[in-house]
Amino acid sequence: MTEVVDDRRGGGAVGTPVPHRVELSVTGMSCAACAARVERRLNKLPEVSASVNYATRTAVVSASPGASVDALCAEVEKAGYAASPKDPVVAEAGDEDADTARLLFRRLIVAVALFIPVADLSILFSVMPSARFTGWQWLLLVLAAPVVLWCAYPMHRACWRGLRHGSTSMDTLVSTGIITASAWSVYSMLTMDDQRTTTGVWDAVTNVDTLYFEVACGVTVFILAGRYFEARAKSTAGRAMRSLAGMVPGEVEVLLRDGGTMTIPTGELKVGQRFTVRPGQRVAADGRVVDGSAGVDTSAMTGESRPVTVRPGDRVTGGTVATDGWLLVEATDVGEDTRLAGMIRLVDEAQQEKGSTQRLADRISAVFVPCVMVLAVGTGLVWFLTGTDATEAVTNAIAVLIIACPCALGLAIPMALMVATGRGAELGIFVKGTGAFDVSRSVDTVIFDKTGTLTTGQPTVEFFRVVDSFDGGEELDGTDLLAAAAAVEDASGHPVSRAVVRRYRELHGDTPLPEITEFHASHGQGVGATVNGHRVQVGSTAWLCTGQSLPPDHLADAERIRRQGGTFIVVAVDGRPVAGIGVVDEPRASAASAVEQLQARGIHCMMLTGDDPVTARALAAQVGIDWPDDVIAGVLPADKVGTVRRIRSTGARAAMVGDGVNDAPALAAADLGLAVGTGTDVAQDAADIIVVRDDLTTVVDALGLARATGRTIRGNLVWAFGYNVAAIPLAMSGLLNPLVASLAMAFSSLFVVGNSLRLRRVGGHPSPERPSPENPEVATWG
Incomplete structure (x- = not known):
């Protein structure tokens, strides 16, 4: 192994x-x-x-x-x-962010409704002192109190909770700012002189006399608005995860031993139980069809636009939909072991994982708030001690508290990753960790495995020709040779082996295959076993024709099939070649398009295959990969790792795309491993990214999404750090009114959220296998 x-x-x-x-x-x-x-x-x-x-x-x-x-x-x-x-298997189908947004919206509406008259009256009374009447201060207090106390209550509660535990947060800054502005206003209204005049309109507007009720209300409004839109944006970003989670039906109808049925919660379904699937219903778990026939819509999992007809013996995936017919399915994987749950888990884990940049941002945020508190107090003291009146000193201190909230810094990376992984799920791209995004940005070479990756992985037997002089005696005559070859190949999981077995079934139906003993597989060469006393081997000509050769007409067949990009294998009995089999595996309809799009974006495309050079050259010509520079043929499975390492040693940043068991070491050895979703579990375990759709242009989407995510994260961080670096000195110097500061702080968070949401438009390349993409916009590369 x-x-x-x-x-x-x-x-x-x-x-x-x-x-x-x-x-x-x-x-x-x-x-x-x-x-x-x-x-x-x-x-x-x-x-x-x-x-x-x-x-x-x-x-x-x-x-x-x-x-x-x-x-x-x-x-x-x-x-x-x-x-x-938290449920470790299936993401919550509910939308907590939407619920949070609704609660914030109620407080925001009340805050806006009261802030408008508070702001208008404050400006009026400041610009036109003659408009003041007895008790005008108390009117402002009555209007501002609900905003300061009820609308801003979540911030005060979080602030108090943190202080009780000896910690600070963004809410500490906001709550302190609101309370300071309100307390100073109450103090001023109790001590102010109603006859105070202003030196001008600008002074009146910026200082609002000595009452800051409109500042306290305005800060509350802008903070609530920022959080409301942030919650709405998070809800939008999490839509893909909720869509995946919603694919699991809540109940399933299971078949009882007495022939009856019973409906149970899907979570109680056990492996081995049989359940029914009726038209329009979703398959509750991964399983094998034991009875019935139906068209199954697999578009959500594979991107296949047309329903796939399944019959007894076929496998079905949980979350897919039966479009017609009726199925009786035996559950093989349930709960956290289903393919759908695995995909959801990959997205969830990718969103939780932190890179080094995120950990640095978290550490900065943790010490940022206490530093800002010190700066705010220091700002107020410096302004007061240098001869400024207490009103302006308090104003500047409040502005520092409000402007410095590190919301944007905390959201810069996780928000982008949240949107990117959700968009990836919509496109059929599942990333196993944020490290894959980092590596993908620098990939300049993509290495494709041939069989099952560039090709469909569903080869067909074009011909089976027995040598005229073959005589296997009574134990194995020419008529039984295909059955013997199929029996040996049936013990192998290779796509070519499955093609031989399918050919036998097409000709002989359910007729049992001969029994075999002493089965042995030679990696990259073929398989052999004993059938009716004869040693039967099926494999490459290089393995079975050493020192011997097939008749000329068979050799001509071999050359023809290779020039078509197919595979020619030999059947040997007791060490003598006796038959030739021509197997053709068509290239994927999207292979040429994927290679073309990658090359157009400066990505070097290569093909790695165990086939001989003639076969490799034919397929390379069909998909657009240059021969011979970019094709490495005749590579045994054990040598694939060394080949990938050799490519990387030249300085290339290589991504490997594969699907089989023998591709797993190469996927792990590459800078980035991508496994196609139809591939084996071993390949998917070794890969960094799983592409569940049978469409290779999704590889283009995966790399494009990664690069766009990297640009978005960098843009978010530049803004978040730059905003605080520039804004805090402005507030300390007295150039920012607290209202302007609160508006700028809310805008900085919305900028990060909005910039991240742009990732939802990335991807969706048109291709022969995806004629009507859900979103036609092409991913941008940089």
């Missing part, structure tokens, strides 16, 4: 216990500083390693197998937040 070696990632020692992985849903976090605080709290526990993602509100904890989930949740609560176990 070939050992899978990963050149890029370090592995643990053999026998190292695998930590128990727990996901917790954390509520009450308002910024990246909150996430960092929860993370620090959990990591203080013995034998616990935690990572908390603010954008997805999830804590991923690796702990010893005996760790108590309740104890982990209690630790989160000690930090001032709430936590509960």
